[in-house]
Structure formats: C-alpha cells, structure tokens
Amino acid sequence: MSEVKSMPEAEEMPEAERMSEAERMSEVKRMSDKRMVPEKVLRQISLTVNGKALTLHVDIRESLLEVLRERLGYTGVKKGCGVGECGACTVLIDGTPIDSCIYLAVWADGKEIRTVEGLAVNGKLSPVQEAFVEEGAIQCGFCTPGLVLSTTAMVENGKEYSREEIKRELSGHFCRCTGYQNILKAAERAVHEAGHRCAHCKHEQEGEKG
Amino acid sequence: MFNIAKYDEAGSLDEALAFLSGHPAAKVIAGGTDVLIKMQNGKMGEAELFSIRGLAELTGIKRTADGAIFLGPLTTFAQIAGDPLLQKAIPVLIQAAVSMGGPQIRNIATIGGNICNGAVSADSAPTLLALNAELRLQSAGGERKVPLREFYLGPGKVDLRPGELLIGIIVRPQDYLGYHGHYIKFAMRKAMDIATLGVSVLCRVEAGGVLSGVRIALGVAAPTPVRCPEAEAFAEGKTGSDETLEEIGKLAVRSAKARTSWRASKEYREHLVAELVPRALKEAMRTAGGEEHV
Ligand SMILES: Cc1cc2nc3c(=O)[nH]c(=O)nc-3n(C[C@H](O)[C@H](O)[C@H](O)COP(=O)(O)OP(=O)(O)OC[C@H]3O[C@@H](n4cnc5c(N)ncnc54)[C@H](O)[C@@H]3O)c2cc1C
Ligand code: FES
Numbered sequence: 001m002s003e004v005k006s007m008p009e010a011e012e013m014p015e016a017e018r019m020s021e022a023e024r025m026s027e028v029k030r031m032s033d034k035r036m037v038p039e040k041v042l043r044q045i046s047l048t049v050n051g052k053a054l055t056l057h058v059d060i061r062e063s064l065l066e067v068l069r070e071r072l073g074y075t076g077v078k079k080g081c082g083v084g085e086c087g088a089c090t091v092l093i094d095g096t097p098i099d100s101c102i103y104l105a106v107w108a109d110g111k112e113i114r115t116v117e118g119l120a121v122n123g124k125l126s127p128v129q130e131a132f133v134e135e136g137a138i139q140c141g142f143c144t145p146g147l148v149l150s151t152t153a154m155v156e157n158g159k160e161y162s163r164e165e166i167k168r169e170l171s172g173h174f175c176r177c178t179g180y181q182n183i184l185k186a187a188e189r190a191v192h193e194a195g196h197r198c199a200h201c202k203h204e205q206e207g208e209k210g
Numbered sequence: 211m212f213n214i215a216k217y218d219e220a221g222s223l224d225e226a227l228a229f230l231s232g233h234p235a236a237k238v239i240a241g242g243t244d245v246l247i248k249m250q251n252g253k254m255g256e257a258e259l260f261s262i263r264g265l266a267e268l269t270g271i272k273r274t275a276d277g278a279i280f281l282g283p284l285t286t287f288a289q290i291a292g293d294p295l296l297q298k299a300i301p302v303l304i305q306a307a308v309s310m311g312g313p314q315i316r317n318i319a320t321i322g323g324n325i326c327n328g329a330v331s332a333d334s335a336p337t338l339l340a341l342n343a344e345l346r347l348q349s350a351g352g353e354r355k356v357p358l359r360e361f362y363l364g365p366g367k368v369d370l371r372p373g374e375l376l377i378g379i380i381v382r383p384q385d386y387l388g389y390h391g392h393y394i395k396f397a398m399r400k401a402m403d404i405a406t407l408g409v410s411v412l413c414r415v416e417a418g419g420v421l422s423g424v425r426i427a428l429g430v431a432a433p434t435p436v437r438c439p440e441a442e443a444f445a446e447g448k449t450g451s452d453e454t455l456e457e458i459g460k461l462a463v464r465s466a467k468a469r470t471s472w473r474a475s476k477e478y479r480e481h482l483v484a485e486l487v488p489r490a491l492k493e494a495m496r497t498a499g500g501e502e503h504v
C-alpha cells in the first residue's frame with residue numbers, strides 16, 4: 001500500500017527545475033495556494049513532461065489537466081468539456097493519446113507525458129504541425145493541440161492507416177469550426193508523408209547495404 | 211478538482227482484497243471513465259477512492275489450458291481491439307470493443323469497469339451475454355463464479371458484494387468455438403455516442419445453411435442487458451431464410467422491455483430490435499460462409 005507523503009512543495013527538486021516551475025507558477029493561477037491543502041491529500045510523483053524530468057507534489061483531487069495547465073503552465077492542453085467527450089485536453093502518455101481531464105494526476109507517476117509544447121524542435125514545427133498549417137486545418141485552434149497529438153501518435157507508431165482508420169483514430173476529438181475536412185487532409189498528409197519518409201529511409205539503408 | 215477525500219492503491223490482488231475487507235466504503239476505480247464522470251457530474255458525494263490500476267495480474271487476455279478465453283478485468287478496450295488471439299477466436303468482441311467511446315476513452319476504459327458499472331448501454335454486455343461469459347469474483351472471504359446473465363440485477367445494479375472484485379471474465383470453449391457473431395451498435399453518431407440499441411448475435415451454421423446454437427442479446431432494450439430465449443429457441447435447426455430471420459426478429463421483441471427515454475421511444479427501440487436482429491444474424495451467417503474459424 002502506498003503511503004501518503006506530506007512534504008512541502010518542491011523541497012526535493014533540483015535547483016534548475018524549481019526555478020522554472022516557480023517562474024511558470026507566477027504566470028498561472030495556483031489554486032491550492034489560496035487555501036490550506038491538508039497534508040494528506042498531497043502525493044509526490046515523478047514524471048517527465050516534454051522530455052523534462054520533474055518531481056513534484058500533486059493533490060490527489062487534481063486531474064493531470066489541472067497540473068499541466070495551472071501548475072506547470074502547459075496551456076496548450078485545453079479544457080473543453082472536462083468529462084472525456086471532446087478530446088481538447090488530449091496528451092500523449094507513454095505515446096498513447098489520453099484525455100487528461102479524466103486522468104488523475106497521481107496516475108502520472110513514472111509516466112512520460114507529451115503536450116503540444118513539446119513537438120517543435122528549436123522553434124521548428126514538427127511535420128504534423130506543418131501539415132496542419134499547410135492544409136489550413138486550424139480555425140480557432142482550440143481543438144488543434146489534441147488533434148495534432150493524436151496524429152503524432154499515429155505517425156510515430158509507424159503503422160499504415162487508411163482514410164477510414166485515420167477518421168476513427170481522430171473520432172475522439174470535436175472541432176466546432178472546421179467541419180473536419182482539412183483536419184483529415186492534414187492528418188492524411190502527415191501520416192502518409194511519414195510513411196514515405198520511412199520507406200525512403202529503408203530504401204537508403206538497403207542501398208547502403210547493397 | 212474531484213471531490214476525493216482519500217486515495218489508496220494496492221500493489222497486489224491479495225493486498226487489494228485485504229484493504230477492501232477493512233474499508234467497505236472505499237470506491238474501486240479502474241480506468242475511471244465512469245467513476246470520475248459521476249464525480250464531475252456531482253452524482254457522487256466525497257469519495258474514498260481505491261485504485262486497482264496497478265494490479266498487473268488483472269490485465270491481459272489469454273487462452274487457458276482447457277481452451278477457455280480469459281479476460282483480465284483491467285484489460286482496456288484498446289487492448290481488446292488490437293488483440294490477435296481475440297481477432298481469431300472471438301472477432302465479435304473486437305467489434306463491440308471498437309464501437310465504444312473514442313480512441314482516448316478506449317485507451318483507458320476497462321472491460322471490468324464496463325461490466326461492474328452495470329449500465330444497460332455497456333457495449334461489451336450484449337456480446338459477453340451472447341458468449342455465456344462467466345465472471346470470477348473474489349473477496350478476502352473467497353471466490354465465486356457467476357454467469358454474467360445473473361450478474362445484472364437492475365439498472366446500474368450488479369451482484370457485486372462488499373469487498374469483492376471482479377478478477378476475470380471467462381468464455382468457455384464450447385461457447386465460442388465454431389461460432390460466428392456480429393455486433394450492431396445503433397447510435398446517433400458513429401463514435402463517441404452511447405448506444406440507442408445494441409444487438410449481438412452468435413450462431414453456428416451447419417450444412418445447408420441450418421442455424422444452430424443461436425444466441426441473441428440486446429443492450430438498452432430492457433432495464434438490464436437481456437437474452438432473447440424465445441427467438442433463440444425458434445431459430446434452432448431452421449435455415450436462415452429471410453422469412454425465418456424476420457420471424458426471429460419479431461420474437462426477439464418479446465424479450466425486450468423497452469422504455470421511452472430522451473434518446474428514443476419504446477416503439478422505435480422495438481422497431482430497431484425487429485430490424486437489427488435479422489440484420490446481425492445475416493452478417494454472422496455471411497462470415498460463417500466466408501471465413502475460416504479456429
Ligand atoms: C466520453 C465517454 C464515452 C463513453 N462511451 C461509452 C460507450 O460508447 N460505450 C460504453 O459501453 N461505455 C462508454 N463509456 C463509459 C465507460 O467508459 C465504460 O463503462 C468503461 O468501460 C468503464 O471502465 P473504467 O475502467 O473506466 O471504469 P471505472 O470508472 O474505473 O469503474 C466503473 C465501475 O466499475 C467498478 N469496477 C471497476 N473495475 C472493477 C473490478 N475489477 N471489480 C469490481 N468493481 C470494479 C467501479 O467501482 C465503478 O463502479 C464512456 C465514457 C466516457 C467518459
Ligand atoms: S476536456 Fe477532456 S475531453 Fe473534453
């Protein structure tokens with residue numbers, strides 16, 4: 001049985017992380033600061049967010065969505081419905097798309113979390129993000145981070161997807177603006193381009209071998 | 211923030227059962243896609259949650275030595291949907307699994323939670339009923355086996371005793387070997403919607419297109435998921451002509467005790483039963499004609 005630990009926030013965190021988390025926290029509202037949190041509701045978890053290892057205390061009542069947005073400042077994770085219906089809060093947990101609004105923060109212990117903020121490398125958009133831009137798949141943008149992440153999961157698992165299968169993989173996302181056509185085009189483009197890239201890599205490897 | 215007073219978890223099944231026997235008020239949580247929604251909707255007061263997510267022994271799908279298929283209750287719908295053993299042995303269960311929720315929900319929702327939640331719309335229920343699935347339930351006091359058919363007591367009510375966990379779902383070999391099935395989820399959207407009606411059928415098709423062992427189960431057609439004994443008895447030994455199938459559909463309506471809800475009227479649901487039962491049987495017969503089975 002796991003024991004509830006009651007250490008003050010960020011006590012054991014390395015200096016660098018404490019700094020950046022403190023910075024972020026100054027920008028965002030920190031609910032639990034406003035009232036005393038009973039010690040029994042705090043748990044220490046370790047996770048990585050966008051490649052960065054973090055150890056922090058979370059409240060057993062918090063969703064992962066709340067921790068990511070309000071504490072860590074990853075506001076690319078959107079809150080739409082809060083009940084698993086719309087997919088706006090989708091993040092990748094160990095590579096799998098999950099609605100973070102109905103995922104308890106304590107469950108993230110030991111997990112690798114990715115949000116849309118983690119996709120661009122050195123300011124360069126990922127191929128999936130590029131495809132969404134190219135295809136004009138974004139209007140208000142509220143649904144976009146979730147859709148980009150679900151598409152990223154497809155691209156990264158290297159399977160082939162038919163149009164119908166892509167539709168199915170994206171069916172847990174609601175978009176109230178676009179009518180989905182351009183989103184589907186963007187996802188198809190990203191998935192197929194990734195397929196071509198892989199095929200190409202293989203081709204090159206085989207070429208090198210031979 | 212969810213209204214959670216206490217959160218505990220277990221590292222092993224024994225630990226979990228011991229904890230539950232000492233904490234009868236604890237609310238078991240697996241994927242949380244029912245429990246957390248109820249909390250969010252204010253349908254539950256402050257809860258003491260007990261998570262069984264960490265119990266590796268309750269996850270996975272295997273064929274046991276006697277040929278039965280064993281489903282761990284923590285198996286997610288995504289795992290079911292992608293399982294090669296089920297794809298060969300019980301493809302109709304995969305149909306049911308992919309019909310539920312959307313990808314993010316299937317990635318976390320468990321089949322055990324789907325059953326224990328007791329919803330009449332549970333997408334796994336009609337198929338598991340048609341498969342004569344048996345549940346293994348365990349508490350610190352011991353283990354018992356209950357046919358799924360007897361597990362449903364009423365809307366949202368199941369025969370789960372205090373301190374008990376569902377630890378396995380079993381489909382015996384005689385209930386799936388040689389059978390062909392089909393699940394139809396009738397809903398307003400193709401994804402992310404609750405069934406207006408669910409129909410699952412299983413049958414064997416003998417030489418000359420003769421039906422045998424027909425099993426028909428309905429979701430959202432009565433206060434609990436139900437089988438259709440009259441229709442099943444009538445179907446036995448008949449060839450699956452259009453007239454016979456139509457008659458089977460009509461008889462299935464007799465087992466339904468549909469109600470009017472905001473989703474659909476009683477009459478509409480009965481119409482759906484009469485239409486969709488023959489359609490599902492036709493599909494099952496078609497796969498019997500085409501595909502090789504284990
Ligand atoms: C957006 C959304 C869409 C959905 N769509 C569908 C759908 O299309 N079809 C459908 O059928 N359902 C749907 N659901 C409902 C839900 O996802 C399923 O019922 C799911 O299978 C529940 O599993 P879980 O692991 O999340 O259960 P939890 O919420 O963790 O638990 C559900 C219940 O079962 C009990 N429980 C869980 N595991 C055990 C166990 N091993 N032993 C004893 N008790 C246990 C819990 O105490 C609780 O009462 C949807 C839910 C959401 C949020
Ligand atoms: S906010 Fe999580 S699914 Fe809508």
Ligand code: FES
Pocket residue numbers: 137138139140141142143144174175176177178
């Ligand atoms: S772009 Fe506005 S919700 Fe999709």
